[in-house]
Amino acid sequence: MAIAKKIKVQFLKLIRPMVKNYVPRRFIFIIDVCIAFIAAQAAFFLIHSATGTDHPIFTFTWPLFAIVTIQALYYIVVKSYFGLVRYSSFRDVITQLKVTSLSVVTILLINHIYYLTSSTKLILDAGVIIYGFITFSLLFFFRVLVKRTYQSINASKNSISAYILGTDRADIAMGEGLISEHSDSFNIIGFVNLDNRKMLTRIYNLPIYSISQLKASNTLANAIIVSDEKLQHIKNEDSSILNELLDLKLKIYKLPKIQDYNNNPSFSSLKEVKIEDLLQRSPIKLNNLKLSELYKDKVILVTGAAGSIGSEIVKQLIPFSPKKIILLDQAETPLHDISLCLDKEFSSLTYEKVIANVRSKKRLREIFETYQPQIVFHGAAYKHVPMMEANPIESLSVNFYGTRNLAELATEFKIERFVFVSTDKAVNPTNIMGASKRAAEIYIQSLAKLPQQKTTFITTRFGNVLGSNGSVIPHFKKQIEEGGPVTVTHPEITRYFMTIDEACQLVLEAGGMGNGGEIYVFDMGSPIKIINLAHHMIRLTGLVPNEDIAIEFTGLRPGEKLYEELLADKETTLPTHHEKIMIAQATHTYDSSQNTQLSELLQLIKQNNIKEALQKLKFLVPEYIPVNIDDFKIDKNHVQPHQIASFSNISPKNISDKL
Template identity: 40%
Template sequence: MKIKFLILKLTREKYINRWIIFFIDLFFSVSSTITSLALISYILDRDYSNHTIFKVFLISSICSIVCFFICKTYKGVIRHSAFTETGRIAMASSLKVAIILPIFSLMTEAFSFRCFLLGSVIDFFLTFFILTIFRAFLITVYTFMVSSITSRKDKLLIFGHEKSSPALLNDSFLRENSAYQVEGILRFGPRVSMRMAAYNVFFVSNQAEFNRLVNHYNVKAILFTDYKVVKEESERLVRFCEKKKIRMLILPSIDELQGGKMQLRTLPEVRIEDLLGRDEICINMTEIANSLKGKVVLVTGAAGSIGSELCRQLCHFSLKQLVLFDSAETPMHNIRLELEEKFPDVEFTPVMGDIRMIHRVESIYQRFRPQIVFHAAAYKHVPLMEENPCEAVHTNVYGTRNVADMAVKYAVDKFIMISTDKAVNPTNVMGASKRLAEMYVQSLSIAISKGKHSGKTRFITTRFGNVLGSNGSVIPRFREQLAKGGPLTVTHPEIIRYFMTIPEACRLVLEAAFMGKGNEIFVFDMGTPVKIADLAYRMIELAGLVPG
């Protein structure tokens, strides 16, 4: 029990003290030089005095210390050592021999040129191989100890592109940071015997081969290396996993890890959003970042699903100040805590208030003097607005007018209104109220451009359809119904909708803000429409259940 506790303690240590490694390397290096001297003595049949041996010991110690400090061989975390580390060791060994040779020639006459040459070759190879083998031994022992402790973890297979997988193949990366034990790499194609790094590569071609593989190794999860891989394999590997009830996980992006959004120990599962039937639209965020750098930005509806994601993305752009404006207390408190944790260096101010209150809106413009405004505040639930049309008009029309008028009065550079595709030939109160808001903003923009109204604000309107996972969208509703055991309700089996993810929608809003010159309405390309019934079926399968 004590031995197991000691092993557990050792494996939890982040690294061995670098000075311990330094002195071990020094011991091996000096021992290599003394061993070289002994071999020379034996090969050339020469005897060396104790004084000469001591001199060799002293010179080797000094030269080794100098070389290790120059090459910094002792600073690397050994369990993360890669092939490049052997190059550093080879450099240190070569430098040591190169320094020792002229010193010996100056300080002693006991060695001939033949001794120098033979001794330097033996010393180099001994030092290089012993230091390399020492590191390989430590890695092997560490791997064995960790494997003996983590053998109870659930087994996992990694699936990804050949270019993306090697980043994961550092033998200790996932082992230390995940609740899973990596069993190997998964590929599609005819069976070939091969390995990548420390892992076996398994090949499957169909459902039956996949089932045999996961049964044989008791695999509980598949790890996709990125979102693109999930979309490409949504009709093959995802289906295999759904039928076999295998968990599907996605490796967080570097941005998510650095932003503190994700811990590797709780790898996120594949969501229905990841199976969106098209590639996400790629946008050059560098130009957008340059246009927003050093600006004061106001976001209305900042606590909502779109507004909060806008705030998250804006926090990456080195703003002078970000102002969050919303009337929902608890969501505002939540987004405040999130931004404080993830972006401690960003200056942002949460402000409670209602866009329908003109004096409150003006006080915010007067206090913060925003240069760019993203207007996301709105009532958007169609059935509720049908039942409460006065509130739809009051918020979506009069509220927008208040925010727009104050933007003109306080010389805002750009005003980006977030609208909806339901404003196109509206058939419901919500869509009609948003279209009225669009018309007001456009009229104000045209009046300013023609000189009929004083001001410099450029108004830009953006329209998009259903956003996956946003408040009130079909996905959260289906998730709630699944949690209750079903059924999932669909209005009509043939209904289709266009979808995009929340982060994608917000990136497109930022792109419109950058591109817009004023008076435009940007209509986003939503891709291929998706049947709501098909979406429901996929969600049921992802939950490990059987439709029908």
């Protein structure tokens, strides 16, 4: 036994490198011709044995040559040897049957024509039928043998046992592909039926289970595989199925959309379903013609280009063929990383990477003079609420002063459009980050109202972005990987969420709207409880919240609200041509008397005068109610509930608990 095992190991080592490469098609053709030769020899031997005549084995007579030649010609005509043998499927079986049938019919016709002219036959008609049967059997056996050998060699002890979700034609086709092509990573052990009316019991000799059967017994699999189309359907039409799947403690993998295959379909692109997949809403329809006219052949400056939002804006701009994109950021390593990504994925893109701090107006002026940008997307900002509470001047310096520098230069250099990326935290802010963003919004509005203003200033405002640097998603993911606990600040805390690509697409769309001074807010959908987000992320890993992974509440952080708003008090919205973008109509729009206050705030920031800068900020943004409310001598009895900061336990009435 030990010797046999060693021989097997050495054999696998010998042929493993061979099976990783494709065998040239001519070799498959030669093997198929040899199969035809062996089948013809066998047919002649059987016929002569039945008639009592001798027939030497492996003799090459001209009738045998004619039969093999006819078979070879049909191989070439039908191209039956072109497919990859290791991935043979039912379609290949039909192809081999077609080739063999055509050969048999042709040989029978030639047989009868030859008989009419010479009163003899190449081979008895029964021999032709026997030849066809043997040829097809050998061709089929050869392909099955190669396929099974390849699967055995590439089978991994670490392969994941998985179910296929669904029993529709598309699901069965997906199962066939996974069984044949990707058995080294996934061991398909069954199908899961979503329709109890279907009576099938087995597919590809694999059992079919219902979700209730899997819940009632200990499941044999570790994962379940679903197509992207089916995932979108059950997410939007029947979320109860999704919850049941999560309850099974299985990892969920999805097969990407067909259009994402890049003309090279492969089941190796299976990826784990992430929380972003469950929160992604219907695709956004952009006015590509209008955006192409706006951004095509333009020099575009993107600040904060190495960040999550900035880098995605850069990638979203590329399909519109800008003349050049200027990537501006103060973070050296992330800017280097994004440049490597662009070089690899968008080698034809013309871009410049620029290290600069938006607080340095002199440096920014050099950049404007050198590159002459025509459009600016301003995404550079400090965004972490608790950190900015501890460093208020830095928050004001970047978020307000930096924005002011860029906006003034945009006016001076007559930039066509200036798109400012703001945040929902600028609405009724309870923290310095949100208030500094609101002050920047006010300044942008002030410039937009200037007489003879040539630059169109646009402000976009949206909520949290899934997966952005420092956001809750990667934070939870790291905690789960470390075995927990997952920390949530408050059981009732809620947030609006968008995916990065969705937010940036809307930023680009909003950038082409308006006459200047508008604040565009995005349809963020329903707010989401952070505790529900934590539960779903834990369950997506196949674990159980508060059993496998603990969830702990740590209390609201400085400056943190229980919930965010997209519109301030008494604000309304006006629709735009895009269903997911609205214009905020505020009661506290820009007033020219604020110019002096804005200038004084700038001087206080330069002087690093924290106390007076915050007092001036409070005057500019009267809805700003900071955490340390006593410093501003405000009567708490006259403060609205939603304006109270981290000491508040009030949440809105219509908070959705659903993901």
